Amino acid sequence: MNSKEFYIESFKTYESKLNGDSKSFLHQLRKDALKQFRETNFPTLRNEEWKYTDISSIVKLNFTPAINSTPERFTKEQINKFLFKDFDCHLLVFVNGIYSEELSLINNLQNGVVVGSLKKLAKENPSVIDSYIGKLSKIDNAFNALNTAYAVDGLVIVVPDGKILEKPIQVLYLNSSSDETMLASPRNLIVVGKNSQASVIANYRGISEKAYLNNSVTEIFIDEDAIINLYKIQNESDEAYHIEKVQATQKKNSVLNHYNITFGGAIVRNDINSVLDGENIETHYYGLYMINGKQHVDNHTFVDHAKPNCMSNELYKGILDDNARGVFNGKIIVRQDAQKTNAYQQNKTILLSKTATIDTKPQLEIFADDVKCSHGATVGHLDDVSEFYIRSRGVPQELAKSMLIRAFANDVIETIKIEPLKEQINHMIFEHLHKVEVGNE
Amino acid sequence: MLSIKNLQANVDGKEILKGINLEVKAGEIHAIMGPNGSGKSTLANVLTGNKSYEVTGGEVFFESKNLLEMDPETRAREGMFLAFQYPIEIPGVSNATFLKTALNEVRKYHGEEELTPKEFLTMLKEKAKVLGMDETMISRYVNVGFSGGEKKRNEILQMLMLKPKFVLLDETDSGLDIDALKIVSSGVNIYKNPNTAFLVVTHYQRLLNYIVPDFVHVLYKGRIIKSGTKELALELEERGYDWLIAEQAEVV
Numbered sequence: 118m119n120s121k122e123f124y125i126e127s128f129k130t131y132e133s134k135l136n137g138d139s140k141s142f143l144h145q146l147r148k149d150a151l152k153q154f155r156e157t158n159f160p161t162l163r164n165e166e167w168k169y170t171d172i173s174s175i176v177k178l179n180f181t182p183a184i185n186s187t188p189e190r191f192t193k194e195q196i197n198k199f200l201f202k203d204f205d206c207h208l209l210v211f212v213n214g215i216y217s218e219e220l221s222l223i224n225n226l227q228n229g230v231v232v233g234s235l236k237k238l239a240k241e242n243p244s245v246i247d248s249y250i251g252k253l254s255k256i257d258n259a260f261n262a263l264n265t266a267y268a269v270d271g272l273v274i275v276v277p278d279g280k281i282l283e284k285p286i287q288v289l290y291l292n293s294s295s296d297e298t299m300l301a302s303p304r305n306l307i308v309v310g311k312n313s314q315a316s317v318i319a320n321y322r323g324i325s326e327k328a329y330l331n332n333s334v335t336e337i338f339i340d341e342d343a344i345i346n347l348y349k350i351q352n353e354s355d356e357a358y359h360i361e362k363v364q365a366t367q368k369k370n371s372v373l374n375h376y377n378i379t380f381g382g383a384i385v386r387n388d389i390n391s392v393l394d395g396e397n398i399e400t401h402y403y404g405l406y407m408i409n410g411k412q413h414v415d416n417h418t419f420v421d422h423a424k425p426n427c428m429s430n431e432l433y434k435g436i437l438d439d440n441a442r443g444v445f446n447g448k449i450i451v452r453q454d455a456q457k458t459n460a461y462q463q464n465k466t467i468l469l470s471k472t473a474t475i476d477t478k479p480q481l482e483i484f485a486d487d488v489k490c491s492h493g494a495t496v497g498h499l500d501d502v503s504e505f506y507i508r509s510r511g512v513p514q515e516l517a518k519s520m521l522i523r524a525f526a527n528d529v530i531e532t533i534k535i536e537p538l539k540e541q542i543n544h545m546i547f548e549h550l551h552k553v554e555v556g557n558e
Numbered sequence: 559m560l561s562i563k564n565l566q567a568n569v570d571g572k573e574i575l576k577g578i579n580l581e582v583k584a585g586e587i588h589a590i591m592g593p594n595g596s597g598k599s600t601l602a603n604v605l606t607g608n609k610s611y612e613v614t615g616g617e618v619f620f621e622s623k624n625l626l627e628m629d630p631e632t633r634a635r636e637g638m639f640l641a642f643q644y645p646i647e648i649p650g651v652s653n654a655t656f657l658k659t660a661l662n663e664v665r666k667y668h669g670e671e672e673l674t675p676k677e678f679l680t681m682l683k684e685k686a687k688v689l690g691m692d693e694t695m696i697s698r699y700v701n702v703g704f705s706g707g708e709k710k711r712n713e714i715l716q717m718l719m720l721k722p723k724f725v726l727l728d729e730t731d732s733g734l735d736i737d738a739l740k741i742v743s744s745g746v747n748i749y750k751n752p753n754t755a756f757l758v759v760t761h762y763q764r765l766l767n768y769i770v771p772d773f774v775h776v777l778y779k780g781r782i783i784k785s786g787t788k789e790l791a792l793e794l795e796e797r798g799y800d801w802l803i804a805e806q807a808e809v810v
């Protein structure tokens with residue numbers, strides 16, 4: 118049985134496990150998605166959007182949908198080491214994409230604010246989500262269809278108008294397949310009403326020797342004058358396949374700050390899309406990918422300027438060692454209506470080895486005449502002169518290199534607004550670097 | 559303290575140092591002068607272990623250890639220090655982080671405890687004050703956006719923090735106005751003691767009014783063509799290098 122047949126076949130087992138859930142509005146969506154999945158093939162290198170990312174190793178494996186398998190159990194002590202700490206936050210934990218009530222801690226939400234699990238809300242309070250789920254994000258490919266077909270659970274945040282969430286929401290997505298290769302399909306929804314604000318930390322971790330596939334879709338709706346800071350930090354094992362599509366819609370005067378920090382897996386693919394559907398919108402994409410070994414990271418970003426007077430700014434930085442391979446595709450469309458658009462994009466990569474590679478491609482399509490757009494891509498190596506300067510002060514070579522690499526990452530990291538999070542990410546970079554260096558010299 | 563014997567070095571396959579001999583004892587200050595391109599900075603880089611400069615012959619002993627066998631960081635921890643002619647900018651690394659990392663590495667090498675952040679900061683502020691440096695530079699990125707003069711002061715600040723035994727000043731005076739020159743010189747003079755030695759590269763006699771050398775050497779086309787006392791610098795100031803070069807030509 119090939120993997121496509123496997124996922125179609127597994128759907129029956131899955132339906133039988135859904136019990137009451139199969140009556141929720143979500144189930145129609147799932148069935149439609151399965152139908153689409155049947156009609157779609159997994160992308161290949163011939164597909165323009167997947168030209169540099171060979172996913173045949175994913176297609177070769179049959180990943181058992183988490184819902185069809187025995188749930189993995191963890192204690193609070195076991196997950197503690199994966200959390201970002203030293204700041205007050207709400208905590209939601211998903212194990213293989215399924216919400217764990219006992220590991221999560223959500224306290225004292227303001228009136229009307231909904232933070233919780235898709236599975237539960239689809240049953241208990243479908244009206245707050247049914248106008249968004251599956252409406253913001255279309256199905257672009259077999260992975261999106263697969264996510265929707267197996268959309269059992271995921272993060273839901275709905276902030277009504279005029280509420281500022283003081284505490285960030287930390288979401289730990291812990292993936293683990295101890296017995297079989299596992300499929301996690303988190304289906305996330307973040308809706309922030311007019312004049313509201315929220316910060317979300319999506320913390321993806323993997324602890325498995327076996328391969329697994331994390332295939333997420335995250336839909337985001339940012340209403341007028343609202344602000345969302347979304348920090349995605351992905352730090353999984355070399356056996357992890359990780360795919361996520363983020364689809365945001367922004368209304369006038371809103372701000373999206375999206376951070377995408379990747380420490381790699383076997384293959385990581387991010388699609389980060391935002392439609393700027395109103396005036397005076399700000400969209401910031403910050404990315405840092407730091408990979409080694411045979412890791413492969415593909416970031417496809419898309420800023421869709423649909424209305425006038427908006428601003429988008431993108432800074433993606435890559436640090437590639439060994440045989441790692443990076444792909445950056447930054448698409449910006451400025452539609453005919455979108456006069457006075459300011460759109461900036463930069464992709465900078467440093468290669469730490471002779472065998473690491475990056476394919477970087479800006480893709481600007483501009484249909485308005487009064488716009489300011491710029492883009493740039495640089496690929497380089499660590500600067501020998503700077504390295505000598507640091508060493509000449511007594512700092513060993515390895516540490517000198519690490520200082521320069523961290524300095525390179527710094528203009529992405531320094532924009533993180535939660536101080537302890539920033540420090541801990543810096544620490545992760547440091548740990549990652551010194552692990553990277555071991556096999557190197 | 560430092561003994562250079564017949565030192566030869568190439569840059570990009572081109573022979574730049576053609577046999578340098580120099581003995582520097584503890585407590586001494588030596589000045590090196592010479593026209594542009596004569597190899598002064600090359601000498602400084604070779605002594606501190608910059609691997610873009612290839613040593614092709616000769617030897618250097620630093621306190622009877624074979625200097626040329628050490629990597630740059632070991633030389634630094636052993637007490638070599640170069641104040642760069644063109645200090646490097648390092649965006650993303652703050653002066654404080656840079657200096658703290660360096661200082662703790664040097665201390666570790668000598669079996670000393672790391673400084674606490676408080677001890678470090680107190681020391682840094684004290685030294686910065688000696689050099690008339692604004693405290694805000696502590697948190698700024700290394701040399702980024704610093705004026706020429708500020709960069710040179712920052713080099714001297716690093717010297718005061720790291721407490722080297724052998725200091726190479728490569729045109730630390732260039733780009734300094736007269737007040738800055740006095741401050742930087744007084745920083746050097748405060749630091750100088752019978753256990754330290756200096757090799758001062760300069761084009762100008764005026765620095766040597768403040769940092770008074772015991773010996774002055776003229777480097778020309780990769781060789782020391784003349785050595786003398788501080789009076790030689792005065793003579794060079796007055797007469798330039800041509801007479802020396804002519805004298806040299808006669809000898810050859």
Ligand SMILES: Nc1ncnc2c1ncn2[C@@H]1O[C@H](COP(=O)(O)OP(=O)(O)OP(=O)(O)O)[C@@H](O)[C@H]1O
Nearest residue numbers: 569570574593594595596597598599600601610643
């Ligand atoms: N990194 C380098 N790459 C190529 N050539 C170099 C390099 N460094 C020095 N050189 C060459 O070596 C020669 C000596 O240069 P060096 O910098 O040592 O001179 P200098 O005496 O310090 O001159 P100045 O007084 O102008 O500072 C010059 O011809 C210079 O062009």
Ligand SMILES: [Mg+2]
Nearest residue numbers: 598599600643
């Ligand atoms: Mg020079």
